[in-house]
Amino acid sequence: MYKRILILLLFSQVLFWGGCSGKQSGNTLAKQAVIDRTDSCQLSPQHTYQIFIPAVDKSCTNWPVMILIDPHGDGKYAIDQFKEAAKKYPVILVASNLIKNNYSGYIQSIDELIADVKSKYPVGNTIYISGFSGGARMAIDYATNHRVNGIIACGALAQHEQITAVRCPLMAIVGLDDFNFIEAAQYVVDPLSIPQNLLIELTNASHSWPEKGLLTRAMGYLQLSSGESNTCFSTKSLVKAYLAEQKSCIDSFIRSKEALKAAMIARNMAISKTFEKSSSFQPIYAKLIEGNECIQQQEKLSVSLRFENEVRQAYFKALHQKDSLWWRNEITSLNSKIESEPNLYSQMAFRRIKGFLGIACYSLSNQYVAGKDTEKLEQILAVYRMVEPNNADMLNFSAALEKMKGSTKRK
Secondary structure (H helix, E strand, C coil): CHHHHHHHHHHHHHHHHHHHHCCCCCCCHHHCCCEEEEEECCCCCCCEEEEEECCCCCCCCCEEEEEEECCCCCHHHHHHHHHHHHHHCCCEEEEECCCCCCCCCHHHHHHHHHHHHHHHCCEEEEEEEEEECHHHHHHHHHHHCCCCCEEEEECCCCCHHHHHHCCCCEEEEEECCCHHHHHHHHHHHCHHHCCCCEEEEEECCCCCCCCHHHHHHHHHHHHHCCCCCECCECHHHHHHHHHHHHHHHHHHHHHCCCHHHHHHHHHHHHCCHHHHHHCCCHHHHHHHHCCHHHHHHHHHHHHHHHHHHHHHHHHHHHCCCCCHHHHHHHHHHHHHHHHHCCCHHHHHHHHHHHHHHHHHHHHHHHHHHHCCCHHHHHHHHHHHHHHCCCCHHHHHHHHHHHHHHHHHHHC
8 A cells, every 4th residue: 555655656757747747638737726835855955945836837957946045944035035035036945944053964964955956956067155144154065066046145245265166156145234244344444355255245234134026136147247148037037127126225225315325236237248249348347436425335235334344353362351240231331332323334334243243142142052161151141132132042142051050059
């Protein structure tokens, strides 16, 4: 009985995907519902992942695939951020539920994930990869030694040497008030230093997955900038619409006096032969980046970054020296400045500083848990709770502290 059921299941799977090769008639893949489900790797069943396919057409046998890495291993959440992009620029989305921050085997697991998806679904040779925060770092690291067609790195970047080692476009989406902005700041202040393969999209978002519309535009860039045709969709019509959309974004930023944001988009478009051939962006970029408005914004940004760096250093020392009363007063003052500071660049610096405090507390808490240092963990968590009272990692560290204290009492 079991064998009969298994044969029927296998036969139904063949019928389901048969239309991709053009061999099926009648109930074709074009009539199938959107695929949005959990799957698992055949060789490692404990490695589950979310998969989303927005549409299925019988003529498509070489879907591009986008691998997504969420820092908390939340594959469903990562998929949800990209569904809009996948519908507009057809791509199979795959997000691991296993790979997350501090997971050392991510290189092998990404390989395993890609191999499993290729064995089950009509995936071609075009592989994109994206991640947020620690997931972005893993995505970039993976691409330095593996063939990847494009990267979308959100909320984190890499060293210059690692960026240039990547042999594909690397779209970095960075928030001006994100504590990791400092990693991309040198390129925004000095665009001549930007590696040729690095694309920068500026946003005001804090440390989180970017808004869905921005991810959609980033996905469009990777899919269309190469100029390669694809049997899964018509690139010609999509390119025309994308050019108009990007010009509209540039114009919108110019009207709102955000010259740096406009300049970064214009540069991204100008370095693509496909986009530059269709509609010249180089003159737009040159005019923006050499204009007084852009230069003034770069200068203001430089001043705020120097201030931020000084405060970061002082705060990191204080984490080891100051008591909770001092920190309560300091964080209250910091929160007040974030709300009331009239200077936009100073306000963004204060937001980045608060974000830095959060990640510093996270790193030290990790260190103290690993070293079973109950006293220091308790001290740093007192600050962590004030900085990010609802942070899930902080709550996990607090639970770990109680467990460590209970273990000490039993001894």
